[in-house]
Amino acid sequence: MLELQHVKKYYQVGDTLTKALDDVSIAFRPKEFVAILGPSGSGKTTMLNALGGLDRYDSGDMIVNGTSTKKFKETDWDAYRNNTVGFIFQSYNLIGHLSIIDNVEMGMTLSGVGKAERKQKAVAALERVGLGQHINKAINQLSGGQMQRVAIARAIVNDPDILLCDEPTGALDTVTSEQIMQLIQELSRERLVVMVTHNPELAHQYADRIVEFADGKIQQDSDPYQESATSSAFTLKRTKMTFATAIKLSFNNIRTKKGRTFLTAFASSIGIIGVAIVLSLSNGFQKQINDTQTETLSKFPITISQVTTDQSKAQSSMSDSDKTAKNRGYLVAAKDQSESAQHVNKINTKFLNYVKNIDPEYSNNIGYTRLTGMNLLRQVEGKVTAVKFSNSDGDTQSIQQSLSSSSGVGVSSFPEPLTAGKNNFLQSNYKLLKGAYPKTATDIVVVVDSKNHTNINALKNLGFDVKNGQKVDFSKIIGTTIKVASNDDYYQKLPSDNFIPNQNLTSAYNNSKHQLKIVGVIRAKKSTNMGLLAPGIAYSDKLVRQIIQDNKNSAIVQAQKQSNTNVLTGETLTAQTKSQLMATLGSSGIPYSILIYPNNFKDKDHVLTYLDKYNKGKDKADKIIYTDLAGTMTDLTGGLMDAITYVLVAFAGISLVTSMIMIGILTYTSVLERTKEIGVLKALGARKKDITRVFDAETGILGVGSGILGVVIAYLATFPINSLLYKLTDLSNVAQLNPVHALILIVLSTVLTIIGGHLPARMASKKDAAIALRSE
Numbered sequence: 205m206l207e208l209q210h211v212k213k214y215y216q217v218g219d220t221l222t223k224a225l226d227d228v229s230i231a232f233r234p235k236e237f238v239a240i241l242g243p244s245g246s247g248k249t250t251m252l253n254a255l256g257g258l259d260r261y262d263s264g265d266m267i268v269n270g271t272s273t274k275k276f277k278e279t280d281w282d283a284y285r286n287n288t289v290g291f292i293f294q295s296y297n298l299i300g301h302l303s304i305i306d307n308v309e310m311g312m313t314l315s316g317v318g319k320a321e322r323k324q325k326a327v328a329a330l331e332r333v334g335l336g337q338h339i340n341k342a343i344n345q346l347s348g349g350q351m352q353r354v355a356i357a358r359a360i361v362n363d364p365d366i367l368l369c370d371e372p373t374g375a376l377d378t379v380t381s382e383q384i385m386q387l388i389q390e391l392s393r394e395r396l397v398v399m400v401t402h403n404p405e406l407a408h409q410y411a412d413r414i415v416e417f418a419d420g421k422i423q424q425d426s427d428p429y430q431e432s433a434t435s436s437a438f439t440l441k442r443t444k445m446t447f448a449t450a451i452k453l454s455f456n457n458i459r460t461k462k463g464r465t466f467l468t469a470f471a472s473s474i475g476i477i478g479v480a481i482v483l484s485l486s487n488g489f490q491k492q493i494n495d496t497q498t499e500t501l502s503k504f505p506i507t508i509s510q511v512t513t514d515q516s517k518a519q520s521s522m523s524d525s526d527k528t529a530k531n532r533g534y535l536v537a538a539k540d541q542s543e544s545a546q547h548v549n550k551i552n553t554k555f556l557n558y559v560k561n562i563d564p565e566y567s568n569n570i571g572y573t574r575l576t577g578m579n580l581l582r583q584v585e586g587k588v589t590a591v592k593f594s595n596s597d598g599d600t601q602s603i604q605q606s607l608s609s610s611s612g613v614g615v616s617s618f619p620e621p622l623t624a625g626k627n628n629f630l631q632s633n634y635k636l637l638k639g640a641y642p643k644t645a646t647d648i649v650v651v652v653d654s655k656n657h658t659n660i661n662a663l664k665n666l667g668f669d670v671k672n673g674q675k676v677d678f679s680k681i682i683g684t685t686i687k688v689a690s691n692d693d694y695y696q697k698l699p700s701d702n703f704i705p706n707q708n709l710t711s712a713y714n715n716s717k718h719q720l721k722i723v724g725v726i727r728a729k730k731s732t733n734m735g736l737l738a739p740g741i742a743y744s745d746k747l748v749r750q751i752i753q754d755n756k757n758s759a760i761v762q763a764q765k766q767s768n769t770n771v772l773t774g775e776t777l778t779a780q781t782k783s784q785l786m787a788t789l790g791s792s793g794i795p796y797s798i799l800i801y802p803n804n805f806k807d808k809d810h811v812l813t814y815l816d817k818y819n820k821g822k823d824k825a826d827k828i829i830y831t832d833l834a835g836t837m838t839d840l841t842g843g844l845m846d847a848i849t850y851v852l853v854a855f856a857g858i859s860l861v862t863s864m865i866m867i868g869i870l871t872y873t874s875v876l877e878r879t880k881e882i883g884v885l886k887a888l889g890a891r892k893k894d895i896t897r898v899f900d901a902e903t904g905i906l907g908v909g910s911g912i913l914g915v916v917i918a919y920l921a922t923f924p925i926n927s928l929l930y931k932l933t934d935l936s937n938v939a940q941l942n943p944v945h946a947l948i949l950i951v952l953s954t955v956l957t958i959i960g961g962h963l964p965a966r967m968a969s970k971k972d973a974a975i976a977l978r979s980e
């Protein structure tokens with residue numbers, strides 16, 4: 205039934221050659237009890253391992269049931285060990301972290317026997333070896349003899365044809381040894397039993413046949429057997445461990461080392477914690493920024509100025525500014541960078557009408573800044589005095605004006621809604637501190653900042669006698685009236701054809717058609733945050749339009765139109781300064797800049813699309829370039845946030861890799877620790893793949909565990925982080941862990957740890973079963 209033919213197995217270690225099996229030929233009967241005797245190191249175990257398919261030999265052949273094993277593949281050997289052979293070892297080789305039943309069932313589990321059948325067979329085998337009453341004990345609660353009985357039950361549960369025993373009583377006392385020998389003798393009535401022993405008495409007492417070994421050779425055989433050439437069909441049932449079994453094995457193993465596993469999972473979760481916190485913070489900050497943007501930046505208008513900067517040109521010139529050209533022996537006369545990026549927007553009536561036709565659903569407020577001067581007169585202590593709406597004490601006005609007209613911040617005229625009653629700019633952005641919101645074109649308001657300050661120059665320029673820091677009661681200001689004189693009343697023509705302000709302002713004052721009145725004091729709402737209107741006086745654009753209407757055909761405008769010198773000062777004018785002066789005098793309805801206030805952040809896109817449509821098919825020079833300050837800021841902060849996140853995630857990622865290496869080391873340790881178990885599993889017929897699977901399952905469990913642990917810790921950490929951030933920055937709930945990120949991180953942790961543990965797992969699977977079993 206089993207035969208070795210000229211089997212040789214040599215070990216070459218350094219210079220010494222050990223002939224563990226030196227041309228061994230021996231045949232066994234299907235049912236007999238063979239004892240192998242011999243001195244230590246004579247090759248007994250080597251032969252037993254060869255018979256059990258645990259170890260390969262250098263030459264010769266083994267015949268099983270008339271079939272040569274020369275053509276056996278790895279999986280055939282696995283199946284052979286699983287179906288045909290049962291092993292009993294001196295040191296029992298039970299898997300400590302599994303129950304008695306699980307140990308006995310393992311071989312069947314590997315060959316895919318169903319659960320009920322497994323249980324029934326395992327219980328029967330345990331009863332057979334006399335352990336029926338101890339089934340529920342843990343392995344470490346059993347005596348040596350009982351453990352050996354479990355091992356015997358495990359060996360015979362699959363009813364193998366061959367039982368191989370390597371000094372089964374070597375570790376047992378005399379009485380127990382006798383019992384075990386009786387049991388083995390009983391089993392040999394149904395099958396072939398080959399037992400290696402050092403004990404000649406026991407061998408002679410129980411065995412049917414004694415084979416004596418020395419120096420790798422059979423010295424004596426008490427009952428040799430000649431195998432007749434039978435060739436009965438010999439089929440092997442393939443083994444295959446299910447993933448569930450792998451998980452169960454690993455899970456049980458992990459359970460026996462709870463403390464260590466927890467520490468490892470915690471240590472390797474630090475990477476995940478790092479990444480999760482970084483992500484949740486950047487997530488939260490981005491959200492905060494977005495909220496602030498939608499809330500505050502949406503209040504920023506889209507501005508269209510007569511002179512603007514072409515951002516695309518400005519940027520491209522910036523990016524190649526660091527390239528140094530070679531000395532070519534000439535220089536280039538070139539425009540200044542900012543000048544060459546300058547674009548003149550041809551704002552004309554057609555474009556003004558286009559803007560006016562914007563859908564009020566998207567933007568209901570359109571403001572204008574104009575250069576138009578107003579001839580303001582006020583009666584201060586009975587005397588008519590020229591006053592002005594201005595925040596400056598000198599002539600710096602124009603710089604401030606052009607700045608505010610291109611950014612939309614700090615302007616003095618407020619837009620009136622396209623559709624009344626809806627989305628009113630003043631009412632939605634400004635709080636009334638006293639008085640009333642303006643109703644008519646001649647109603648003006650005083651704007652104060654969050655500290656209730658207003659610009660002192662604005663008050664001084666209106667004829668109020670105030671000192672820095674002086675408190676002025678609302679009642680002193682509200683109700684103040686100012687008159688607007690027409691150009692014709694305000695300016696008088698000299699015989700020299702030049703104009704000067706009228707000496708008799710009283711008649712101009714009395715002739716005035718427009719009486720302005722300060723009706724209220726307003727302050728930007730908290731949610732607005734942004735001083736769109738400069739502290740000081742704010743008036744409606746409608747007022748300015750009326751003044752332009754009045755002055756368009758005034759004498760001074762007519763005269764200035766004809767002349768290339770300033771009709772007030774006699775200065776020579778360039779085309780540009782002339783048109784500026786004309787605008788100041790109120791000659792044209794074309795504003796210096798247009799400010800479009802979108803109703804909210806989302807509507808801004810619609811507004812931009814609407815503006816882009818105007819440019820379609822137009823020449824570059826005829827295009828209208830707008831400035832979207834809010835958009836520029838959004839892009840900037842978004843990009844910045846992304847960059848910071850990438851850097852931080854990269855740092856945290858390093859600790860992820862560290863975790864991965866750690867898991868690798870841990871799996872390696874585990875492989876070393878479980879070498880014996882690997883040997884046992886192989887002896888039971890586990891394939892290489894199955895062994896890999898067991899360790900992959902273990903690292904998988906560890907990966908999922910550390911991923912979940914990391915995510916949970918990171919989630920818990922967001923609470924103290926948030927309360928700290930709240931104390932520091934007043935921002936609430938900044939750190940927010942995105943569930944999708946959490947899930948991705950768990951998957952990532954699992955994948956990384958499996959990768960980290962896979963190499964040691966592969967190593968484990970390649971371990972030589974015979975060597976693994978010899979390990980202590």
Ligand SMILES: Nc1ncnc2c1ncn2[C@@H]1O[C@H](COP(=O)(O)OP(=O)(O)OP(=O)(O)O)[C@@H](O)[C@H]1O
Nearest residue numbers: 215217222224243244245246247248249250251975
């Ligand atoms: N992996 C190995 N590498 C080198 N030599 C080995 C290896 N395994 C076994 N040997 C040698 O092969 C010889 C036979 O060993 P084996 O274990 O088969 O002897 P044994 O008769 O079973 O000894 P014992 O009764 O002490 O268990 C010994 O000299 C041993 O040192």
